[in-house]
Amino acid sequence: MKTIHTDTSVTPVLFPxxxxxxxxxxxxxxxxxxxxxxxxxxxxxxxNVLLAxxxxxxxxxxxxxxxxxxAMANSLLINIGTLHRARAESMLAxxxxxxxxxxxxxxxxxxxxxxxxxxxxxxxxxxxxPVAIRGNASEIMALSGIATMGRGxxxxxxxxxxxxxxxxxxTQARTVVAITGEVDYxxxxxxxFAVTGGDKLMTRVVGTGCALSAVVAAFSxxxxxxxxxxxxxxxxxxxxxxxxxxxxxxxxxFIPAFLDGLYQLxxxxx
Amino acid sequence: MKTIHTDTSVTPVLFPxxxxxxxxxxxxxxxxxxxxxxxxxxxxxxxNVLLAxxxxxxxxxxxxxxxxxxAMANSLLINIGTLHRARAESMLAxxxxxxxxxxxxxxxxxxxxxxxxxxxxxxxxxxxxPVAIRGNASEIMALSGIATMGRGxxxxxxxxxxxxxxxxxxTQARTVVAITGEVDYxxxxxxxFAVTGGDKLMTRVVGTGCALSAVVAAFSxxxxxxxxxxxxxxxxxxxxxxxxxxxxxxxxxFIPAFLDGLYQLxxxxx
Amino acid sequence: MKTIHTDTSVTPVLFPxxxxxxxxxxxxxxxxxxxxxxxxxxxxxxxNVLLAxxxxxxxxxxxxxxxxxxAMANSLLINIGTLHRARAESMLAxxxxxxxxxxxxxxxxxxxxxxxxxxxxxxxxxxxxPVAIRGNASEIMALSGIATMGRGxxxxxxxxxxxxxxxxxxTQARTVVAITGEVDYxxxxxxxFAVTGGDKLMTRVVGTGCALSAVVAAFSxxxxxxxxxxxxxxxxxxxxxxxxxxxxxxxxxFIPAFLDGLYQLxxxxx
Numbered sequence: 093m094k095t096i097h098t099d100t101s102v103t104p105v106l107f108p109x110x111x112x113x114x115x116x117x118x119x120x121x122x123x124x125x126x127x128x129x130x131x132x133x134x135x136x137x138x139x140n141v142l143l144a145x146x147x148x149x150x151x152x153x154x155x156x157x158x159x160x161x162x163a164m165a166n167s168l169l170i171n172i173g174t175l176h177r178a179r180a181e182s183m184l185a186x187x188x189x190x191x192x193x194x195x196x197x198x199x200x201x202x203x204x205x206x207x208x209x210x211x212x213x214x215x216x217x218x219x220x221x222p223v224a225i226r227g228n229a230s231e232i233m234a235l236s237g238i239a240t241m242g243r244g245x246x247x248x249x250x251x252x253x254x255x256x257x258x259x260x261x262x263t264q265a266r267t268v269v270a271i272t273g274e275v276d277y278x279x280x281x282x283x284x285f286a287v288t289g290g291d292k293l294m295t296r297v298v299g300t301g302c303a304l305s306a307v308v309a310a311f312s313x314x315x316x317x318x319x320x321x322x323x324x325x326x327x328x329x330x331x332x333x334x335x336x337x338x339x340x341x342x343x344x345x346f347i348p349a350f351l352d353g354l355y356q357l358x359x360x361x362x
Numbered sequence: 363m364k365t366i367h368t369d370t371s372v373t374p375v376l377f378p379x380x381x382x383x384x385x386x387x388x389x390x391x392x393x394x395x396x397x398x399x400x401x402x403x404x405x406x407x408x409x410n411v412l413l414a415x416x417x418x419x420x421x422x423x424x425x426x427x428x429x430x431x432x433a434m435a436n437s438l439l440i441n442i443g444t445l446h447r448a449r450a451e452s453m454l455a456x457x458x459x460x461x462x463x464x465x466x467x468x469x470x471x472x473x474x475x476x477x478x479x480x481x482x483x484x485x486x487x488x489x490x491x492p493v494a495i496r497g498n499a500s501e502i503m504a505l506s507g508i509a510t511m512g513r514g515x516x517x518x519x520x521x522x523x524x525x526x527x528x529x530x531x532x533t534q535a536r537t538v539v540a541i542t543g544e545v546d547y548x549x550x551x552x553x554x555f556a557v558t559g560g561d562k563l564m565t566r567v568v569g570t571g572c573a574l575s576a577v578v579a580a581f582s583x584x585x586x587x588x589x590x591x592x593x594x595x596x597x598x599x600x601x602x603x604x605x606x607x608x609x610x611x612x613x614x615x616f617i618p619a620f621l622d623g624l625y626q627l628x629x630x631x632x
Numbered sequence: 633m634k635t636i637h638t639d640t641s642v643t644p645v646l647f648p649x650x651x652x653x654x655x656x657x658x659x660x661x662x663x664x665x666x667x668x669x670x671x672x673x674x675x676x677x678x679x680n681v682l683l684a685x686x687x688x689x690x691x692x693x694x695x696x697x698x699x700x701x702x703a704m705a706n707s708l709l710i711n712i713g714t715l716h717r718a719r720a721e722s723m724l725a726x727x728x729x730x731x732x733x734x735x736x737x738x739x740x741x742x743x744x745x746x747x748x749x750x751x752x753x754x755x756x757x758x759x760x761x762p763v764a765i766r767g768n769a770s771e772i773m774a775l776s777g778i779a780t781m782g783r784g785x786x787x788x789x790x791x792x793x794x795x796x797x798x799x800x801x802x803t804q805a806r807t808v809v810a811i812t813g814e815v816d817y818x819x820x821x822x823x824x825f826a827v828t829g830g831d832k833l834m835t836r837v838v839g840t841g842c843a844l845s846a847v848v849a850a851f852s853x854x855x856x857x858x859x860x861x862x863x864x865x866x867x868x869x870x871x872x873x874x875x876x877x878x879x880x881x882x883x884x885x886f887i888p889a890f891l892d893g894l895y896q897l898x899x900x901x902x
Contacts, residue, residue, distance in 0.1 A: 139568035154446040176694040298679035344891025351614025405673040409838035621884025
């Protein structure tokens, strides 16, 4: 396995295709029902990404129902992009129900750091044991308590610079952390996998990061080593996104081609 | 007319193209303004489907305005996919105003059966006289009071199995019921039409069912035999969806091709 | 410069490409972060339009955060398409914060005139000094206090007929007003620019007008003559929309092609 240069004490290992293929095969054998409490802007794209992969998305938002549904779903996504009080109440109800029956839930801490209300809320959520967290470098650094310079919606830090913060966060919160950027790093605090691929064009399409978090939630429903499953989610999205970007004219035609690519995903190859 | 095999006392009749063509012609002569109180995930796709067909969608959500607008619109859609208390209040205000002036309204009982809050709400809505109801087999069975095994978002029952429930529901609520699935059945309790077509690919795109309900609402604005108009809505969506599915690479490219197909819809043919 | 026929006292001048090119160049040198408080139906398309052009969209909706974020953003969009009480509170908080630090904000008065709640709210917003207003003829006439015959979502008046109302509104509110239609007119009360282009197909895609308002907000962040910047926003959307409409099969394929066109926008030419 090729190593990626790094200044941390653990050397990231390029995530092997064999592990990704095994995880994807498991995913297809048991396509999960994913309860998505996500932001207003990306709900349709998120649902379409999950459907393309063969999973079953559902958005149930009234607090009582959100709790009832989280207990039935195979996993739960919490994305705080357009957080407001009523939705925060639904999220807490859903997480509480999920934790009671053991439904794994995943946190996407959108824009944490720059904005006070959501930053406080995300720190409160950290105590409720997400099984995985997916964010960009600025978000992961902010969530781990390290100051950053972003305005909350753009990441001014690289994923590698955030790796120490990610490892610390993973260790303290006993979770898997995925920092995504030009290279993605996925860590449980001890082990670190790197995922390459993707394309800058993906930053010109709203919701690619949010949809990845939904895919992370979907793969978090699987039995076995969750670090591998989360890395597989990153790998799939990077590979298909990178391939598709090479043959489209822009971000508009990227969207249908990307969904088609996820639908047609047969093999994983670097 | 060809008959479809069935185990109910009434034999479904394949919905004739001549009736569909007449209904479509009437639709084009008087394109309706449709007030859509629908779920968060599918609003954009729903609006684009109605616009492609030449109708005028509008989403007006504040309770007072929703009531004011329902009285101006040609029909009203109520879809409870992401129901919450504030939106439920808007729906009740809109329905009440619609009923006062005779604006026809249509119910899409998304995921009724598996979830308590919406199931209670949907049963309350039934008393407010929707002119049509569009759902999958599990939803229609749940709404008619028959137990089902779904988790609320996926239909585990076939549309044919739900036909007795649909007929009972249509008779009791004096409405038209459309059960959609591999074959769609549309009934007013006495007569039953079958609509074939469509494609499994449509289940991999979020909002195809919800958009159909909006089209049912649009066609419910027409004068004449509502059973024919609702069947025409189902027929159009199945035919265009089925044709488009044959020539696209996946669910991503289905979306633009489907909207183009609705826009270009000239003739109806099996 | 070619003149456009008109019955007002000021002769509209076709907006020159040289001014549009200069404004676009400035836009690219300093791509703005745009805070969008817009309607539920068009959020994803709006974000994708801004991203395609190289701007940074963000939707932050909780009142306290919306205020905090407006002070960081380069401009703010207020679109009242799906206004409700909670969102109105967020809008007022965001506008107040924007005004305190000098963040320019833009109003899209969707469906004002036909509906009471939003019409009252829009008139309240007028006093809070938007730097630009973008609407169709019916909306601009209603906002200026002139009666119209629309149902609020469709414009039954032509943009030229609304030009006197637009000039009066621009003068009284000390703002730039863009009336869009077959021909767009952009005025600061004294000067009037006309922008041609576009295509009727754009009225069959939800959110083209709303996305234009977001682009107006983005261009309003630029230093210099705001009338030129707002006209440039209209010019870009009309030109790309018109070009794309010629080579697509319908409104479905318009969407990806339009986003690609904005992304590839190199030169402006009539």
